[in-house]
Amino acid sequence: MKNIKALTSDEMKQLRHLIATTDNSILRRRCQCILYSFQGMQVNELVDMFQVDRRSIYNWMNRWNQGGLEALIDKPGRGLKPKLSLSCQDHVEKVKQAFQMYQGNYYRVLEHVNTRIPQPVSHDTLRRFVKKLMVSGV
Template sequence: MRAIKNLSPEEIKQLRYLAFQQGSGILQKRSQCILYSYYGLSARELMELFNVDRRSIYNWMDRWEEGGIQALKDKPGRGVKPRLSLECQEQVERIKQAFSLYPNNMHLALKYVNSSLTQPISRDTLRRFVKRLETGKV
């Protein structure tokens, strides 16, 4: 049975703060898991409490032992990468050109945009991107 041992009073204070005061849901879960393990809950009890696999519990413990609180946080760059970017002027110009050529026909504008992309986008993706483009939100 694995368990977290030897937490300093400062670490306990930080984990309690993250677990019960603020933070994202997953960081709260991970912080609570480390605390509960320190207080004596078994991996099986933690699995049931947090509704995760044993491997997840052990990964959280490994991460804690390797890097403390910083290691419990998600690393940047996770998730699906956007296919369109406001920073890519080529894409922005292509989309503006598509809507100037086909102002009232989303289907043809989409076809025009997709002809220059390596991975085609959906109508909804184009619609959301145009909305962001109009409002200037990044």
């Protein structure tokens, strides 16, 4: 079984500080796991405690050993990217143009938008985008 063997007092303070202050529940769990492992808890006990797969526990420990606290923090840019974005002026213009051309016919607007952007969007995606567009006042 694998455990965290060495933690300095500064590292333990940093981990405890993050556990107490961070809003990121995933990071908090990872920090707790590292501390518990250092205190002698076995991987099986950590799996039961955190209700995650054994591989996740090993991944957290490997990340800690390779890069410390910084390695436990998720990097930005993960996850599914939006198909329509307010920051993309092209998307905003195409949706506005479609609504001007097909006033009152939402399905024609959707069809128009889908023929002019690289990734087709669903009715719900377009509806959410339009709602954001109206709230932002763009």
